[in-house]
Amino acid sequence: MTQSKITEYTIAVIVPDADFRETLKMLFDYSFEFEITGLFKKVNELVSSKTPNPDIVLTEITDIDEVAIIKKIFPSSPLVIITGDETGERIVQLFAAGAAHYIFKGSEPTVYLNTLKEVLEEKVKISDSVIKSLLAAKSSDNKPTPEALAILTLREKDILNLLAKGLPYKEIAHNLSISIDTVRRHCFNIYDKLQVSNRTEALNKYFGK
Amino acid sequence: MTQSKITEYTIAVIVPDADFRETLKMLFDYSFEFEITGLFKKVNELVSSKTPNPDIVLTEITDIDEVAIIKKIFPSSPLVIITGDETGERIVQLFAAGAAHYIFKGSEPTVYLNTLKEVLEEKVKISDSVIKSLLAAKSSDNKPTPEALAILTLREKDILNLLAKGLPYKEIAHNLSISIDTVRRHCFNIYDKLQVSNRTEALNKYFGK
DNA sequence: GCACAAATACCACTTTTGTGCTATTGCAAA
DNA sequence: TTTGCAATAGCACAAAAGTGGTATTTGTGC
Numbered sequence: 001m002t003q004s005k006i007t008e009y010t011i012a013v014i015v016p017d018a019d020f021r022e023t024l025k026m027l028f029d030y031s032f033e034f035e036i037t038g039l040f041k042k043v044n045e046l047v048s049s050k051t052p053n054p055d056i057v058l059t060e061i062t063d064i065d066e067v068a069i070i071k072k073i074f075p076s077s078p079l080v081i082i083t084g085d086e087t088g089e090r091i092v093q094l095f096a097a098g099a100a101h102y103i104f105k106g107s108e109p110t111v112y113l114n115t116l117k118e119v120l121e122e123k124v125k126i127s128d129s130v131i132k133s134l135l136a137a138k139s140s141d142n143k144p145t146p147e148a149l150a151i152l153t154l155r156e157k158d159i160l161n162l163l164a165k166g167l168p169y170k171e172i173a174h175n176l177s178i179s180i181d182t183v184r185r186h187c188f189n190i191y192d193k194l195q196v197s198n199r200t201e202a203l204n205k206y207f208g209k
Numbered sequence: 210m211t212q213s214k215i216t217e218y219t220i221a222v223i224v225p226d227a228d229f230r231e232t233l234k235m236l237f238d239y240s241f242e243f244e245i246t247g248l249f250k251k252v253n254e255l256v257s258s259k260t261p262n263p264d265i266v267l268t269e270i271t272d273i274d275e276v277a278i279i280k281k282i283f284p285s286s287p288l289v290i291i292t293g294d295e296t297g298e299r300i301v302q303l304f305a306a307g308a309a310h311y312i313f314k315g316s317e318p319t320v321y322l323n324t325l326k327e328v329l330e331e332k333v334k335i336s337d338s339v340i341k342s343l344l345a346a347k348s349s350d351n352k353p354t355p356e357a358l359a360i361l362t363l364r365e366k367d368i369l370n371l372l373a374k375g376l377p378y379k380e381i382a383h384n385l386s387i388s389i390d391t392v393r394r395h396c397f398n399i400y401d402k403l404q405v406s407n408r409t410e411a412l413n414k415y416f417g418k
Numbered sequence: 419g420c421a422c423a424a425a426t427a428c429c430a431c432t433t434t435t436g437t438g439c440t441a442t443t444g445c446a447a448a
Numbered sequence: 449t450t451t452g453c454a455a456t457a458g459c460a461c462a463a464a465a466g467t468g469g470t471a472t473t474t475g476t477g478c
Contacts, residue, residue: 048447153424166409168464182426188467198434198466199409200375362454377434390457397437406436407464419478426473435464443456448449 009120012038012077014046014059014070024058027109033117043069053077056120058112060105064097071098078119151193152206159186160206163199218329221247223255223268223279224291233267236318242326252278262286265329267321269314271303280307287328360402361415368395369415372408 011034015021021039028034038051043066057074060082061067071079078100094102100119103112152160162172169187173180191197194205220243224230230248237243247260252275266283269291270276280288287309303311309328312321361369371381378396382389400406403414 044447155425163409164413166405166407166411166413168407170464178425179427181428184466185427186425187465191466196375198375198377200372200412203409204373204375364455379434387455388457390459391455393436394457395455396435400436408435421476421478423476424474427471429469431467431469433464433466435462437460437462439459439461441457443454445454446452448451 008035009033009055009116010035010037010052011116012036012040012046012051012054012057012074014038014040014043014057014061015082016041016060020060024112027112031113033113046070046073056080056116058082058116064094067094067097067099080116080119152190156186156190156193159183160190160202163187164203164207217244218242218264218325219244219246219261220325221245221249221255221260221263221266221283221286223247223249223252223266223270225250225269229269233321236321240322242322255279255282265289265325267291267325276303276306276308289325289328361399365395365399365402368392369399369411372396373412373416 011028013021013024013028013036015024018041021041025036025039028036037054038046038049040046040049043061047069053074054077057070057077057079059067059070059079061070067079067081079098081094081099081102082105083094083102101115103115107115158176159172162175167175169180169183173183176183187199187202190202194202196202196205220237222230222233222237222245224233227250230250234245234248237245246263247255247258249255249258252270256278262283263286266279266286266288268276268279268288270279271290271292276288276290288307290303290308290311291314292303292311310324312324316324367385368381371384376384378389378392382392385392396408396411399411403411405411405414
């Protein structure tokens with residue numbers, strides 16, 4: 001007596017942990033809706049495989065560039081990330097990298113299945129424009145702190161903006177048509193005022209990290 | 210001869226400025242897709258009205274508390290905010306208050322119509338959990354460029370993150386319990402891969418300026 | 419006119435970085 | 449099994465950055 005599945009979605013799973021991977025395999029094997037067409041430990045396994053495009057991809061990988069690679073291999077398959085990161089520091093980047101949704105690792109099996117189905121049925125979707133807006137909004141937080149702005153002179157800000165480009169003293173000097181020693185002097189004064197001891201720290205402090 | 214509208218969405222508009230409100234009224238009156246079912250100057254006008262739930266709400270109000278009130282009155286209607294120059298923290302807060310999207314005030318009429326349609330048709334939506342994550346992630350926002358991500362090894366990324374703090378070799382070495390020479394080697398390899406010649410340039414390239 | 423800050427400049431010195439070599443170990447893919 | 453890369457480490461030298469001192473010019477405010 002065979003059991004026929006009603007709505008069957010193909011799913012690719014990339015999960016490093018062996019036990020967890022097996023658990024997920026069982027979950028999908030016993031579900032009526034999903035059929036695993038690819039089960040991988042790491043992204044590079046996926047790279048060298050010739051797995052056909054699944055309807056959806058589920059992965060525990062949270063490294064941004066690896067997520068990007070998965071997205072490159074299956075550009076049209078929605079990508080769901082399993083994460084234990086409660087603070088969600090990386091979540092923005094994960095969405096930016098192409099994730100469609102995410103699931104907390106400790107969630108119940110039904111949460112996994114329901115979230116995946118929701119994503120597939122397009123009930124939840126985040127538009128690129130919204131993501132862009134959010135990222136843009138966040139990056140424009142990188143404005144100088146008021147205190148820092150107040151204590152630096154105009155010229156010091158000029159210098160700082162050139163420091164931000166990674167230019168060496170010599171080029172800053174040439175750029176502003178002043179002597180290298182003057183640039184050094186300005187830098188020294190900047191570090192002194194911001195109470196830091198090198199370029200990177202100064203930039204972090206001035207531009208808000 | 211009457212003109213029948215094809216897809217007609219109901220829309221509520223809350224805009225303080227009289228001229229602008231009239232402009233929007235005209236825009237929607239002449240559009241085929243929207244029918245204004247509520248036109249208000251302020252939020253308290255909306256409160257005392259008995260306007261039925263519209264398909265979508267458009268408002269110029271950017272005060273977080275008032276936005277929250279609108280959201281309370283029409284909990285199921287997506288809310289689109291018209292904003293002049295709001296950047297940074299504020300936009301994230303607007304999303305947190307329940308906004309589905311926003312439009313810059315100076316935008317072309319078609320931008321208004323298209324954005325509203327996008328919100329309605331694409332089910333553009335951000336879940337609360339994502340908003341919380343975004344708020345939590347805040348300033349610790351580093352978004353490496355995909356190309357840069359692909360070529361750096363895990364260890365090199367470790368190093369880069371410490372470089373970003375402005376730490377000298379010595380402290381990076383101590384931090385990772387490896388020798389200074391190894392740190393120098395990693396840095397050299399990083400610069401080589403990113404095709405830059407110092408820390409600041411590397412950080413700009415990797416973290417997207 | 420004088421005081422003061424900002425911008426300029428030079429010198430000397432130390433520390434940190436950046437670059438070019440070589441070389442070993444371990445792991446994973448071909 | 450061999451090949452290749454990641455990670456480790458050492459050494460030497462050149463280049464740049466950072467720190468201290470002093471000093472001149474210029475413009476603004478009192």
